[in-house]
Every structure is written in C-alpha cells, then in structure tokens.
Amino acid sequence: MARRYFGTDGVRGKVGETPITPDFVMRLGYAAGLALVRREHLPAGERPAVLIGKDTRISGYMLEAALESGFSAAGVDVMLAGPVPTPAVAYLTRALRLQAGVVISASHNPYFDNGIKFFSANGTKLPDAVELEIEEWVDRPMGCVDSANLGKARRIEDAAGRYIEFCKSTFPNELDLRGMRIALDCAHGAAYHIAPSVFHELGAEVFPVGVSPNGLNINDGVGATRPESLRRAVLESRADIGIALDGDGDRLIMVDAAGETYDGDKLLYVIARDRKAAGTLDGVVGTLMSNLGFEHAIDRLGVPFDRAKVGDRYVLELLHRRGWKLGGENSGHIICLDCHTTGDGIVSALQVLTALKRHGQTLAEACSDLVFYPQKLINVRLPAGFDWQSASAIAKAEAGAAAELGSEGRVLLRPSGTEPLLRVMVEGADAERVERLAREIAGVVEQAVA
Template identity: 45%
Template sequence: MRELFGTDGVRGTANLHPMTAEMALRIGAAAGCHFHREDGGSHRVVIGKDTRLSGYMFENALTAGLTSTGMDVLLLGPVPTPAVGLMTRSMRADLGVMISASHNPAPDNGIKFFGPDGFKLSDRAEAAIERLIESGVEPAPAEGIGRAKRVDDARFRYGERIKASLPRGLGLRGLRVVIDCANGAAYRAAPEILWELGATVIPLGVEPDGFNINRDCGSTSPGAAAKLVVERGADVGICLDGDADRVILIDEQGRVADGDQLMALLAIRHAAAGRLAGRALVATVMSNLGLERHLSAHDIALERTAVGDRYVVERMREGGFNLGGEQSGHIVMSDHATTGDGLMAGLHFLAEMVASERRAGELLCQFEPVPQLLRNVRYSAGEAPLEAAGVKAAIAESEAEISGRGRLLIRRSGTEPLVRVMAESEDEVLMQRVVERVIAAVERSGA
C-alpha cells in the first residue's frame, strides 16, 4: 500500500512530514537503489525544479541521497515538468525527478519521478520505492559514490523540442500574446519561445522570488491575465501553472476557457486530419458531460479515467491513443511529449488560430457545457471523512436523487487534504442541493 505517494508523487508543506529534507534524502536513496543497474552501465538521474525557495533544500537532499547509492546527478535548474520527462529520455538517464507542487501555493512542494522512458512512474514502482524507504538501503562504497553536475542549456533543449512539434514554417508574427507563467518554472522559457516564433509577447508572472509562485496568477488565478488581455488588446492569453504542465486559455474578450474546450478543438481537428489515434480522446471523470456529447456528435469516443494526468497517460499507452488530458488544463499530446505540457498545448492552439485565421473566441467555444458545480471541503490529518456513516448516507441519498438527471462525483484529493464534490445537471437547483447535502455531511463528520 502506498502511503507517501499520491496521484502525482509525494507532496506536502515544506519542512513538515513528508516534505522534509531528511525524508527527501531517504526518498533519493531509495529511488537510486531501485533504479541502480548492475550491468556496469551508467547510472544517471536528471533533476529539475520550479521556483519555490524550498526547491534548493530538496534539490540538495535528493542529490545527497541519489549520489550515496552511486547515481550521477544532472541538475537542470528551473524547468517545466515536461522538460524533465524529455531530458530523462534524451540523456539516457535511469530516472528523472521534478521538484514541484505544481499549482499549489509556495509553502508546499513535491517530488515527482519519471522512468527512463520519460513517463511518470507506475503505482507498482512507487510502491517499491516506498518499501525501500521503510527498510532502508545500503549505500555505495566510497569509491562508488556518484557525481553531481549542472546542465546549463536544459531550457534551450526543451524549447527546440517544443518548436519542433509545430507545423514546419509556422510563424506567430502579428499575434499579440499574454503569457502568464505563474512566477513558476517556465518564467524564462515560455516568453523566449513565443518571441522566437515571432509573437508580440506580453509577459506576466515572470518575476519569481521564491514565495510568489501561483500567487494571484497562473492557470488557477487567470483573472489578472484576462484583464491584461483586454487592456493591451491582445489576441489571446496563455496561463500556465507553477510547473507549466497545464494551461488555461483566454480569448480576446477576456473570457476564460478550460481544458475541456481545448481538448474538444484538438480532438476534432486531429480527427479531421486523420491524426487522432483510435478516434478517441482520453480524459478524466471530471471532464464535462457536454464534452462527451460534443465528441459523440463527431463520432469521437471519450475514454474516462481516474483523476490525474498519470492515469490519463496510462490509458493512452494501453489503448494506443495519442491525445488526452484534464479539464484543469493538463493536455497530453503523446506524439510529442510524455506528460502534460501546458506551453506545447498553448502553442498548438496558436497554430490553429494561424491556420484557420479565426479569433480565439471562436475556437474556444466548442460546446455548451452542462452546468457543473465543484466544491471542496478540507479535513484534518488522520481523518477518513468518506468512511463516516453519515457521509455514506448523504452520498447514497444524493446519488439516488440525481440519477438519470445528471451525475455526482465525490473523491479525496490526491495532493491536498480535501474532499472534492462535483455534480452536473441541467437542473441547477437539484445540482446545488445534492452537493450541499454531501458537503454538510463531510463537515459534520469532522466536528
């Protein structure tokens, strides 16, 4: 059973269990032991990070743990999460590590792992690492300790790979683009790439100070970017999160579009060009029912998975699909990347604008969403709110009431101590009632 790893690695508040320097050292040693090969080949790990102050601490602790087991460490510095997946594979590394808590606030941090193929680790591999953390590992002999080295051109390598995914000869000259980097990992790479492609770049969230990542900016707070799009007369806004693996788009009128609208556009365009493998899109249970209906009208199937882009990718690999993502803005284009890549997805949207000669607002209004309500309720550590009898009864009553008129989804967050309650229905009064019933029951359970 996994206790440390959630839906996207290990995550928590810095200097509180499990995100302590001591635990990071143990995690690094366990991961190094798990991936250490006995065939005499190289033992190489790449480590990237976002811009949180605690990233320095975790980078050093992980490096100490990994080198203690004989792994050589290549330090990429601040780069987007998808760059770590790319560099792990291109540098023939045994392991990739990203230090980031993604869209979470600055006090949080996390550790994500990539295998030698550039894909996030499976549940089985994470469980094996947890067992090694628990049992302890034997360090390498003194002569076998690994080395650490800085890699100075990681973001440039990533940028070239991003641009290579676009149609040959594509230029963005004439497009005015607001790019909100959330004061995160893409604060240098994203504006540079847009400028190189010819866009007029209006940057936002590009002054990280170790504490302001995701603060009132980025994909989880697109209001500032929406305002700037209107004020500066921009054609489009691209909002990334702290590690740049998700994107939210804004049209020329400042209207915000989520990942469902972008996935609908890309799926239909890919299908029309004969490039949508399996004629299906992979998305999670959180994606809007309107997306499913819209795709069905275009003879495109929607494959649903558990929440988390890693589960989307697993289903894509199992079924041979090449497009997937999440409503939150993770867009996975597996012909070009091994994980969600917010900047790549944003650039492919710009490519659609150029090719179709249509405005962002036209392209981002693909379907009418079914009304959806999502509420979160926080619980204390050690509680199991969904196991309480009163909560189970409230869920059963709400599911029975909404059956046939919508859907209800209740789940624990894999990254925060939250219960997420989501309902969809054309009957908004009903939707509100069933969500409030479950929320109230969860709150009572912790009283």
C-alpha cells in the first residue's frame, strides 16, 4: 500500500501546510493513539502511555499541544519531555517502559519546517505495518473516548538529566576527557542544554556554539550541515577537536585542530577501526552514498561491508538483517547498536573520542589509511508530481556518465526523502571529470523540469 503521509523519517513538511497543521497533527495523534490501544493488551484500567519530545522550533509549542490533544482523545496518557534530542526520546521511551515515543522535529531543516516521527516501545522506528495502520485511521472522522477514559498528561522534569547520564554511560569508565578542549556546535537545537554537560562532566573544557535557541535560529548557519561555524570556533578557541550536531541531535560532523572537516564516512571508519582492534566488529553497513574509498578501507580491515538505501531507517534494517552492530551515512547519522537503538550524535562523538583516546591518535592519524574518491553532489529542486524516472533525457545523461566512468566511478540519482529534491551524485578517480559529469546531469534535470 502506498504511503500518503509517512516518508523515510516520519511525517514532515512546511508549518501551516498539510500535513503540518494543528488539525492534522491532532488527528495524527488520535490515529496513533487508536493504533496503540488496539495493539497493546494492557491490564484492565491501565492506559497506554507515550512520550513526546521536541526540538527548539517555535512551531513545536503548537504541534505539541495538538498531539497531546489527539492522544488524550484516544485514551492515551502523555509524558512531555520538552526540548530533547531525537535519540533521547528513543532512550527514554524504552527506559520508562512506555508504549511509544514521538519526536516533533524536522532535523536539519530550517525553522519553518517541522515533522512528527515515532519510536516503538523498543526505541526503534515504528514498523511499516504500524505506520500504515495510522495512515488508515488519520483521514477518518475524529472521535473521543468517554471523559472518564481520557488520557492524562504530565511533564518529565528530569528528562535531560536522565539522558545526560545515559550518554556518559557509553564512554568507558577507565577513560576521561581531562585536558581536552572541545568546540561544540549544537545548532541552536534540541541538544543545546544537554551536549555541553555530557562532555564537560567527562572532563573536557567545552567551548559551546549554537546554544542560544530562539525558536527561529535552529540550523541557521550552524550545526552539522554548516560546519564552517564549527571550524571557526575550533580555530578561534584553539580547541583540540570540534563536534557539530544537527537540530535534533542525531547527526554528527567533526573538525580537527587544523580545521579539517570529517564527515560520517570518516568518523564511522574511526569507530570501525577501533572495534576491529578490540575484536568486536562483525561488519559495517553504509549506504548508496558511502564513498568507494570508505568501502575499500573497510575491506582492508578484513571486515564485511554492505550498502543500504539512503536513510538511517534502512541502515538500521540492514544491520538487524545481517546481525551487525555498526553502520551509518556520510551525512553523519551513525548507528552503534552496542550503545543505542538508534543513531545518536552525542553517543557517536563519544565513540570517536574513545577510539582516539585508546590509540593515542588525532583524527588525521586515525584516518590516514582512508583515500576517498572525489565525489560531487548537486541538489536539483523538483516541482510537485514530476516523474524524473520517466524523463528519457535524464536517463540518457545518467547512462552516458556511467559509461564514461566505467569501473572507476559511480553515478547515483535519488530523490530526497525529506525535501522535493533530486540528488545527483557522481564519484570517480578524476575530480575534474566527476565535477563536469555531475554538472552536466544536473543541467539536464533542470532543463527537464523547466
């Protein structure tokens, strides 16, 4: 069955436009509540309970109230965590033995976007069957249980503290960060009041950036998608290392003392190399966007490698299918299943720092075996309803570029799962050729949509 509202990362869009409107989100909460009531077999008199967390967007206040109303009308209790990272909701849902967790966030998108994503009781993304069941109910007329059965709501005052302690628990007891100077960019997002405490309490001297949210500045020139802000902070503070998260705290980019940026592929390699040395690595999952140089480096470690579709939910699915623990995307989503059930920027940063501490290396030294192929990514905006796969000119340009590259590169065209964009990626041994071919294909796409 085709999905109408759920994408690869929940329901997302521009605030004020369907589906991110108060009435729709209330119905979404009601539909999700009905699905929980139908699926959960709780003792008589006990209601299902969900946790709601959000990032720092101004629209979070409105959408939180709408969700709360919908769940209450369905007879589901609500616990409000306030602004916390997405992975904090996954952790707290599991730790508090709740039936589901809900995050109000549009991750790295601008403040005027927002979204709703769900976690199961196990702290993992909802199964497809549950999302389809919610979609089945959401367009039906909304009802309400009897007043005596309405869901109640309460705020969890110690949500941030609980999650801070969880993050610290993933860092080895025998290690600390004393003497380390860390520049930390929280993107004016959900981790602004959490991440600095984690690294400070482990002993680091922290130089925070992006920790003054006002509802409108989330991801605005800061965070994992704008690493130049972190680079400046590292150089100005003479930090040993820089850490950048995105608006909801599940994505990670790092910068070394020289100002060099390290993406998800490089950071995943540092973690994989450490786990291989410790004898705890069975395999690594990347995505279709993972650099060929990364794949070759993992192969040199003697470790199996597999590619998932782009999207952390697909990385997670493949990890479970293969029985492995480590995977991620070059965008900075890194999943360490030996630490958490989902991708977590803070936890992933701690795993990188663990590897550097254990081996007494800098990021540059830990990545010295990596030789990346030049890769060019161009985003082309698509009009609503445009079927790019049926455009013969685009198919011809893609095939021609692939033939020119041969075995020395790759061409990948894929739609974004969160925005109306077609991502054109070309990778190969020769940088000039890669740049030219990517621009040629993007030009053809732009002409086709004009």
